[in-house]
Amino acid sequence: MATTEQALICIRCPRGCNLVATVVDGEVASVTGNACKRGETYARDEVTHPMRVVTSSVPVDGSDLVHMVSVRTKGDVPKGSMSGVIDALRGVRLTAPVRIGDVVVPDVCGTGVDVVATRNA
Numbered sequence: 661m662a663t664t665e666q667a668l669i670c671i672r673c674p675r676g677c678n679l680v681a682t683v684v685d686g687e688v689a690s691v692t693g694n695a696c697k698r699g700e701t702y703a704r705d706e707v708t709h710p711m712r713v714v715t716s717s718v719p720v721d722g723s724d725l726v727h728m729v730s731v732r733t734k735g736d737v738p739k740g741s742m743s744g745v746i747d748a749l750r751g752v753r754l755t756a757p758v759r760i761g762d763v764v765v766p767d768v769c770g771t772g773v774d775v776v777a778t779r780n781a
Contacts (some may be wrong), residue, residue: 661684661685662684662685662686662735663682663683663684663689664682664683664687665680665681665682665683665706666703666735667679667680667709668680668681668702668703668706670694670698670699670702671702672698672702672760673696673697673698673699675695675699675723677693677694677695677698677699678693678716679691679692679693679694679699679702679703680692680693681703681704681706681707683707683750687708688703688704688707688708689743690734691703691704697746702740703718705707709738710738710761711736711737711738711739712736712737712739713732713733713737713749714732714737714742714745714746714775715730715732715733715778716731716732716746716749717729717730717731717732718731718749718753718754718764719753719754720753720755720756720781721753721754721755721756721758722755722756722757723756723781725781726779726781728752729758729777729778729779729781730777730778730779731749731764731775731776731777731778732771732775732776732778733745733760733768733771733774733775733776734764734773734774734776735773736773737768737769738771739774739779741769741771744768744769744778745768745769746777747769748765748768748775749764749765749775752764752765754777754781756781757780757781758777758780758781759777759780760775760776760777760778760779760780761776761777762776763775763776764776764777772777
């Protein structure tokens with residue numbers, strides 16, 4: 661039976677709790693240090709399948725106000741897919757008008773998560 665401890669800092673709320681996840685045979689057995697339930701959920705997810713929101717910006721044509729529009733994944737994507745998401749955004753060029761929430765790349769990298777605009781242009 662292999663037991664390890666993994667130290668984490670929770671990013672689910674502003675508290676930034678120092679967490680310790682005890683992992684036994686690849687499974688999270690316990691989480692300590694969390695001040696709320698979100699901390700325990702975060703630690704379990706981070707140890708077993710880390711996820712991230714990816715943010716970036718892409719060029720936009722036809723806008724007198726801005727030349728770049730900020731974008732983000734609408735939800736979490738697997739941490740291992742982050743570079744693929746960035747690569748998928750490299751060839752994207754938008755044309756104004758662009759509205760907050762417009763889908764820029766649907767189902768990016770087969771993750772089931774869309775990349776959306778976070779700024780109007």
